[in-house]
Amino acid sequence: MSATNLQPSLGTVLRPRDLALLSPAVLCAEPGSPAARLATRIGRAPWPTVVHEQVTGAVHAASVRDTKLVLVGGNSFAWVRQAVRQLRPVGSFPIALLATEVSADQVLALLDAGANLVIERNATGREVAARLTALCRGSSGDDILRVRWLQAGQLRLDLRARRCLLDQEVIALSHNEFDLLAFLMGRSQQVVPQHEIVQRVWGWRHGDGMNTLRIHVGRLRRKLGDTPAQPRWIGSVRGIGYQFLHPVAELGDDRSDDRMRQAVTVLNAQADALNALVDTLLVARDEASVAETVVQWAITRGFGDAATVFRLDTDAAGRSMSRLVASAGMSARWRQSIATGHPVSADFMGSQVYRSGETVQLHDMSQLARRFPVTARMSSAEDLHACLLFPLHVDGRIWGDLAFVSRTDRAFTPARTAYLRTVAGVVSLAFRAARTSSPTTGPATDA
The missing domain is CATH 1.10.10.10 (Winged helix-like DNA-binding domain superfamily/Winged helix DNA-binding domain)
Incomplete structure (x- = not known):
């Protein structure tokens, strides 16, 4: 079965509940190959999560996320093998080869290079789905064993x-x-x-x-x-x-060369991403530019499926309001529904951040209809679940909040949370600089 035929088949066979097992997934596809056209949708979510035709981009995407699966495909055996060799040191996630014509000897070479599974090009969509889910189920306990x-x-x-x-x-x-x-x-x-x-x-x-x-x-x-x-x-x-x-x-005692190389790769990727953000923020001239910069950075660098920046404000009656400054990964309908802002009330998860000044993390916002009905309703409409919400502090007061959101219902790991907390700190400094150069009228509140 060709990749073009496999695409609608996978979209039918894979179910929304498979997302928890198969996402985030990174597709590394040789330019012009059938695998490059493999992307489909599971429910409302795109799958694979990110697609790259350059191996360096796939390496970065796989290293900065809690990647559950990497797919590789191409026309050339040499290109595919080199891609596997570059991706293997990045993490312990399974690597599956598909939509690629290879001989029996080449299959062995790919497995030797670090692939975990090679799926025949003529496999049906149902077979591909079954083998990928079985592969990811078999590796789901690795994180626990390493800690x-x-x-x-x-x-x-x-x-x-x-x-x-x-x-x-x-x-x-x-x-x-x-x-x-x-x-x-x-x-x-x-x-x-x-x-x-x-x-x-x-x-x-x-x-x-x-x-x-x-x-x-x-x-x-x-x-x-x-x-x-x-x-x-x-x-x-x-x-x-x-x-x-x-x-x-989370601390581990595995100091093998492979583990050390993986750790260094992740740290280098995160450092590169943070440096790129800082370089862009240095030329951001106002608060809107700062907000737009960070949400676009979060999506393009693979730190979430969506990101938002809200500013704490007041309306004409003096009531506290949360107003959207920038978003990425959200639908036009969602942006329209929030265009006028919305009151800071107990129904809104951001209110907890504003009251406490602390980070809030939830693994599935859609399950919180009783506590945060507004947030639960809006997140369910966008098929978004896990959320990491940081207060943004400017001059000792809460300016607003920065959120990273995922379509999977797995919480952000402690290591990823610590890294993104640093990002939130950098963004707060950028807002302070922007406020100094071009003050806004929106009030802040004591942290």
């Missing part, structure tokens, strides 16, 4: 030894208490719904496990010296779920 410790301040979890230390003292945790703490730390600074915690920690898909969860949270809090009224580690949001309150570092 040895989770650490937040003086709290440290050794995942391999299943040991918890607080202020260098061992805290005796039961099996379920350890799994609960590890899960919450793995989703640090985001509110995780109760039903999801029960399903992931206890494996219960049916029945009411909320009482069991409350009991274990209570025990865990007592052992960590926490209280519900003044939580130090585990916070709760009434009617929704629980939240590990502090940023968490």
